[in-house]
Amino acid sequence: MPRPAAADPTPMPLVKDQLDRDLIALLEANARESTANLARRLGVARTTVLARLARLERDGVIVGYTVRLGQQVTDRSVQAYVGVTIEPKAGREVIRRLSRLPEVRQLCSVSGEFDCIAVLRAESMPRLDALLDEIGEIDGVAKTTTSVVLAVRTDRSASGESRG
Numbered sequence: 021m022p023r024p025a026a027a028d029p030t031p032m033p034l035v036k037d038q039l040d041r042d043l044i045a046l047l048e049a050n051a052r053e054s055t056a057n058l059a060r061r062l063g064v065a066r067t068t069v070l071a072r073l074a075r076l077e078r079d080g081v082i083v084g085y086t087v088r089l090g091q092q093v094t095d096r097s098v099q100a101y102v103g104v105t106i107e108p109k110a111g112r113e114v115i116r117r118l119s120r121l122p123e124v125r126q127l128c129s130v131s132g133e134f135d136c137i138a139v140l141r142a143e144s145m146p147r148l149d150a151l152l153d154e155i156g157e158i159d160g161v162a163k164t165t166t167s168v169v170l171a172v173r174t175d176r177s178a179s180g181e182s183r184g
Contacts, residue, residue, distance in 0.1 A: 035081060039064065043072055044082070051085040098148045099141050099169040102155065103134035110160025111135065117158045123151055134165070 035041055039062065046058055055073070059066040076082040106114045118127055118138055126139040138155070142148035148168070156164055 034079065035076075039068075040072060040076065040081075043069065044076070047082070047085075097141050097143055098145055099139070099172075100148060100152075101167045101169070102138045102140060102152070103165040104136050104138060104155070104161060105133075105163040106135040107160045107162045114158055114160040118155065121151065121154070123147070 035044065042062055043058065046053060046061060053061075055066050055069045059069045062069065073082070104114070104118070115127065115136070118124055118136075123140050123142050124138050125141050127136060129136050140148065140151060142151055152164065152166060155161060
């Protein structure tokens with residue numbers, strides 16, 4: 021007799037409806053917008069916005085609020101993608117050490133040639149150079165391969181605008 025499949029104990033975080041989607045879009049544009057202004061723009065009561073925000077945060081749909089740097093700041097900085105090859109059994113410690121570096125904007129485990137790819141943003145080329153040395157000196161890092169971003173052609177992330 022076949023056994024029924026076990027239900028997943030952790031439900032997927034859900035965006036409930038168009039109001040949730042509109043609220044998220046407004047917050048992506050300006051995470052500091054007041055709940056009163058959000059309510060006015062959405063045509064709902066402020067308490068509705070507060071309740072929606074609380075649910076979206078509780079359900080893990082919204083996990084934080086952030087700062088977007090101005091174009092003048094990002095234009096003066098240097099961005100690079102660093103492929104990192106990690107020695108066997110050193111992965112956890114290398115990831116922990118990389119995650120502590122404030123210039124690491126994103127760190128992804130990937131398939132292919134590298135074990136992970138780090139997206140770095142440094143204030144200058146000399147700082148990027150020093151940062152790459154720091155990464156290379158982490159115990160367990162076997163090899164790094166760096167590509168410096170010369171120009172961003174398109175950026176659809178929450179922190180960028182489309183360029184072209």
